[in-house]
Amino acid sequence: MRQLSQDFFRTPYAFYAELRAEGPVHAIELSSGVRAWLVVDLDAAREALRDPSIRKDPHTEASRRARGLPTGDTGVGAVNARLSYHLLNTDPPEHARLRRLVTPAFAPARIEALAPRVLAIADELLDRMAADGGRVDLLSEYAFPLPITVICELLGVPVADRAEFREWSRIIVEPSTATEEEMRQATAAIADYFERLIARRRAEGLGEDLVSDLIAAKADGDRLTDDELTSMVFLILVAGHETTVNLIGNTVLTLLSDPARYRALHGNPEDVPALIEEMLRYDGPVNVATLRYTTAPITLGDIEIPADELVLVALGSANHDERRFNAAADFDPRRPASGHLAFGHGIHYCLGAGLARLEARIAITRLVERCPDLRLAADGGELRWRESILIRGLHDLPVELAGAPALR
Numbered sequence: 001m002r003q004l005s006q007d008f009f010r011t012p013y014a015f016y017a018e019l020r021a022e023g024p025v026h027a028i029e030l031s032s033g034v035r036a037w038l039v040v041d042l043d044a045a046r047e048a049l050r051d052p053s054i055r056k057d058p059h060t061e062a063s064r065r066a067r068g069l070p071t072g073d074t075g076v077g078a079v080n081a082r083l084s085y086h087l088l089n090t091d092p093p094e095h096a097r098l099r100r101l102v103t104p105a106f107a108p109a110r111i112e113a114l115a116p117r118v119l120a121i122a123d124e125l126l127d128r129m130a131a132d133g134g135r136v137d138l139l140s141e142y143a144f145p146l147p148i149t150v151i152c153e154l155l156g157v158p159v160a161d162r163a164e165f166r167e168w169s170r171i172i173v174e175p176s177t178a179t180e181e182e183m184r185q186a187t188a189a190i191a192d193y194f195e196r197l198i199a200r201r202r203a204e205g206l207g208e209d210l211v212s213d214l215i216a217a218k219a220d221g222d223r224l225t226d227d228e229l230t231s232m233v234f235l236i237l238v239a240g241h242e243t244t245v246n247l248i249g250n251t252v253l254t255l256l257s258d259p260a261r262y263r264a265l266h267g268n269p270e271d272v273p274a275l276i277e278e279m280l281r282y283d284g285p286v287n288v289a290t291l292r293y294t295t296a297p298i299t300l301g302d303i304e305i306p307a308d309e310l311v312l313v314a315l316g317s318a319n320h321d322e323r324r325f326n327a328a329a330d331f332d333p334r335r336p337a338s339g340h341l342a343f344g345h346g347i348h349y350c351l352g353a354g355l356a357r358l359e360a361r362i363a364i365t366r367l368v369e370r371c372p373d374l375r376l377a378a379d380g381g382e383l384r385w386r387e388s389i390l391i392r393g394l395h396d397l398p399v400e401l402a403g404a405p406a407l408r
């Protein structure tokens with residue numbers, strides 16, 4: 001049985017190409033020693049994400065068996081159980097109930113209305129970078145604070161608390177770098193924090209923020225329970241912390257790896273949306289979808305998978321499937337990139353896709369406009385990739401400003 005090597009985190013695509021050449025689905029051994037089935041081609045990935053017998057709820061016996069956890073455990077591992085009642089841990093019909101309650105908070109008009117504020121945040125960060133000058137880490141100075149500020153403002157979380165969130169959220173998404181105890185502490189701290197925030201909103205009156213909207217959300221007399229509320233806010237926070245940052249970071253890396261490509265964008269902001277779409281396909285921030293398990297024996301691709309086994313859908317591999325994308329290993333913003341799975345597929349399709357696209361579009365447009373001479377300050381081999389199966393992103397991205405950013 002194959003294992004994921006250290007090289008996998010640096011460059012997963014060569015490994016994926018090898019697997020796709022052999023077949024659509026492969027047994028792999030996770031670092032926990034548990035077997036999982038890695039789905040690597042586009043058709044099988046779509047099928048797996050749509051199959052109602054492949055489920056996500058971690059609180060069931062079948063999930064515990066699939067993860068090799070003792071029965072009687074909460075099933076959510078070291079994650080605080082109070083944070084575990086969210087969309088990505090829910091199956092039909094419960095999932096549709098939750099999704100109906102939270103979807104209005106992400107309505108397209110509401111997201112589009114954030115554009116002026118996102119632009120202002122991007123410019124504030126670029127002003128600060130200009131003041132620092134010289135060599136900076138683009139992730140910590142720009143790609144990270146931009147979506148975090150947006151998500152904190154959207155949720156109504158004081159910006160002063162965000163350094164703590166960064167640490168908690170990093171531990172949760174990159175469990176291999178933390179002990180179980182650190183994981184328990186981080187998730188308990190987040191659960192306590194949001195319970196206090198929700199209690200404060202209820203006591204002091206609801207506002208314009210997303211937490212208030214979720215407290216007030218009602219459909220056919222139905223509401224979110226307290227655990228569902230805390231869990232949903234947690235999911236939005238983690239999704240908002242760990243994804244868009246890497247879409248911006250991976251895009252800047254790809255552009256600067258070919259400086260002519262970066263310069264060609266200057267004065268051509270209308271090219272940015274197609275570029276972001278191709279970037280999502282080419283090196284998107286979610287490498288492998290979140291954990292799923294079979295509840296009955298199934299045939300996926302041409303492979304038989306027994307019941308109670310883990311299924312990992314490699315979105316990054318599906319997006320490089322040559323049968324759908326010609327010369328899939330090449331970055332080509334002129335290609336029609338639609339049909340990629342960077343935001344998932346089926347009922348769990350990303351709720352924040354519109355927000356992520358908006359943030360990335362504004363972030364890249366403003367960066368290119370104000371820093372036309374930006375250069376990479378490290379070569380590819382020096383860059384460190386995060387060791388997470390889920391997230392595809394760098395630890396840091398050193399760049400040289402080469403002249404102060406242009407004034408607004």
Ligand code: HEM
Pocket residue numbers: 087088089099151235236239240243244247284285286289290291315341342343344345347348349350351352353355356357
């Ligand atoms: C470029 C940025 C992003 C990418 C690539 C991304 C990707 C994904 C993917 C692949 C899924 C499905 C996972 C699965 O089926 O296992 C997902 C679900 C989700 N995402 Fe995103 N995401 C991004 C940004 C965001 C943001 C900014 C938010 C919220 C503020 C968000 C909220 C969610 C939620 C709530 C779900 C669960 C939906 C459900 O289960 O019904 N995402 N995302």
